[in-house]
Amino acid sequence: MKSFLTALAVVATLASCSNKKQVDTIVYNAKVYTVNTAFDTVEAFAVQNGKILALGKTDDIKGEYSAKEEIDAAGKAVYPGFIDAHAHFYGYGQSLQAADLRETKSWDEVLKRLIDFAKAHPDGWLIGNGWDQNDWTNKAFPTNEQLTALFPNRPVFLNRIDGHAAIANQKALDDAGIKQAENLVGGDMLTQNGKLTGVLIDNAVALVESKIPSPDAKLAEKIFSDAQANCFAAGLTTIDDCGLDWRAVEFVEKLQKENKLKMRLYIMLSDNAENYDYLFSRGAIKTPRLNVRAFKVYADGALGSRGACLLHPYTDMPNKSGFLLKNIKHYEDVAAKIASGGFQMCTHAIGDSANRVILNIYNKVLKGKNDKRWRIEHAQVLNKNDFDLFGKASIIPSVQPTHATSDMYWAGQRLGQARLKDAYAYKQLLKQNGWIPLGTDFPVENINPLLTFYAATVRQDASGFPKNGFQKENALTPEEALRGMTIWAAKANFEEKEKGSLEVGKLADFVILDHDILKSTPQNLLKTKVLKTYLNGEKVYEAK
Known part of the structure; x- marks a missing residue:
């Protein structure tokens, strides 16, 4: 009798299993932030063919489905894959191949790092990225005499942290054919006692940078691969790459077709004639991993290098107000052209004057409320009378919270x-x-x-400065910050129906963290780690 009952139980179990629907993956025993309209949380979800099939309680999901892979989240928080709405994915990959000059505390430290890097990389142009004179005791721009003395026969080019300024040694200036300061629209070559210092601002940067040889296919593939690995480790599953040319787009397509590049990319093409001709001829590009329908335009430079275009002079340099990088007619013509093609215009604007110019042009072209989702990238300094120009024409302010906490020491x-x-x-x-x-x-x-989440919600640096937060009245709530990194970032890319939240039918892009950032203290936010990142239900990163 006992053996009969045992056999009956086995049969019942097998029958129960056979009645379950087969799926690829089940995530259970989790706190899943769906980031849907109601901001619901659930315990589990099922994934089939790279998309969310069902969500609910652990018992219900496991009772209805069986899976090839089951992921016990052990009570950890699960979020939609994070989306960076403004970045430079390729540029970041390039920076990983160059001397890292970030967080240097003096020009002497920059030179020391450069000497060490040059020993391991003895050939070709010597490139570095990330110096910021605002972090030094002497906050004046450096001059290039020591660079030239250290490397008299090798061109050296060092990008400032914001990419809107650089310093070049004499060999680099010679290779670029620059012998004296030139009058430039939207750019500047700094001089001292009538002699070039090597510091180039905004449009002057390209005069030297354009002479640096382009990477070959092998190095370009490494650039993308290195960037992807680090981004997956950070929980990022979609990146907006702001400002590439059409050749880069075609290289990305090739890598993605060969499955060498899995990262989802929203690429904005740079503002030049070749890129307009390319996209207007080909039309918008949309695949599961690539979306190209936007153009990146630059109105002005950066606040840190005083290239941001202000309505009134800089408080700490009354003879400068910054500048637009092109004349106003250029922006008017570009806006009309982009609108005629039905594409998205995304314009870098830092200063209050640059923001006003672009906002007025947008309002003139867009003519009131719309769903074209034209964007102002950064929207950093605004005149109080211009905020409503965003709402009047449904213009999207695309912002970067860590800029506030990086700049707060000197922006005033x-x-x-x-x-x-x-x-x-x-x-x-x-x-x-x-x-x-x-x-x-x-x-x-x-x-x-x-x-980003920490800076948006806490508005402090890692040491807790300032005590009450930097202009805390402009902090976002934790829910707003999470939406900004997920569903709202997807919406800025016209992708909110396919990603940005964990809902039935959407892509199974998700990240598991070791802390619940919606319930965390500021101190724990800074300690939070990514445990696993999934793209299309496929694990692309796991913490060691």
Whole structure:
């Protein structure tokens, strides 16, 4: 009798299993932030063919489905894959091949790092990235005499942290054919006692940078591969790469077709004639991993190098107000052209004057509320009278919270306290349309999206400075910050129906963290680690 009952139980179990629907993956025993409209949390979900099939309680999901792979989240928090709404994916990969000059505390430290890097990389141009004179005791721009003395026969080119300034040695200037300062629209060559210092601002940078040989196919593949590995480790599953040319797009397509590049990319083409001709001829590009339908335009430079275009002079340099990088007619013509093709215009604007110019042009072209989702990238310093220009024409402010906490030490010196109050004003900008996408601008900032969350909600640096937060009235709530890194970032790319939240029918892009960032203290936010990252239900990163 006992053996009969045992056999009966086995049969019942087998019958139960056979009645379950087979899926690829089940995630269970989790706290899943779906980031749907109601901001619901669930315990489990099932994945089939790279998409979310069902969500609910662990018992219900496991009772209805059986899977090839079951992931016990052990009570950890699960989020939609993080989306960086403004970054430079290829540029970040390039920076990994160059001398790292970030967080240097003096020009002497820059030179020391460069000497060490040159020993291991003895050939070709010597490239470095990430110096910032605002972090040094002597905050003046450096000059290139020591660079030239150290490397008299090798061209040296060192990008400032924001990419809007650089310093070149004499050999690099010679190779670029630069013998004396030139008058440039939207650029500057700094001089001292009538002699070039090697410091180039905005449009002057390209005069030397354009002479650096392009990477071959092998190195280009490594650049993308290295960037992808680090981004997956940070929980990122989609990156907006702001400003590539059409050749890079075709190389990305090739790598993705060969399954050598899995990262989802939203690529904005740079503002030049070749790129307009290419996309207008080919049309918008949309695959599961690639989306190309936008153009990246630059209105001005950066605040740190005083290239941001201001309505009134810089407080700490009254003879400068920054500059637009092109004349206003260029922006008007580009806006009309992009609108005629039905594409998205995304314009870098830092200063209040640059923002006003672009906002007025957008409003003239867009003519009121719309769903074209034209974007202002950074929207960093605004005049108080211009905020409503975002809402009037449904213009998206695409912002980077870590810029606020990086700049807060010196931004007041540049702008003065009255003007600073309307800078980095993310809460005010959120109110314009009811949503706001968040990014990092990496490699200008760290790629870690958890630092974006921290900066957006806490508005302090890692040491807890300032005590009450930097202009805390413009902090976002934890829910708003998470939406900005997921569903709102997807919406800025016209992708909210396929990603950005964990809902039935959407892509199974998700990340498992060791802390619940929605319930965490500020101190624990900075300690939070990515445990696993999944793309299409496939594990692409696991912490060692």
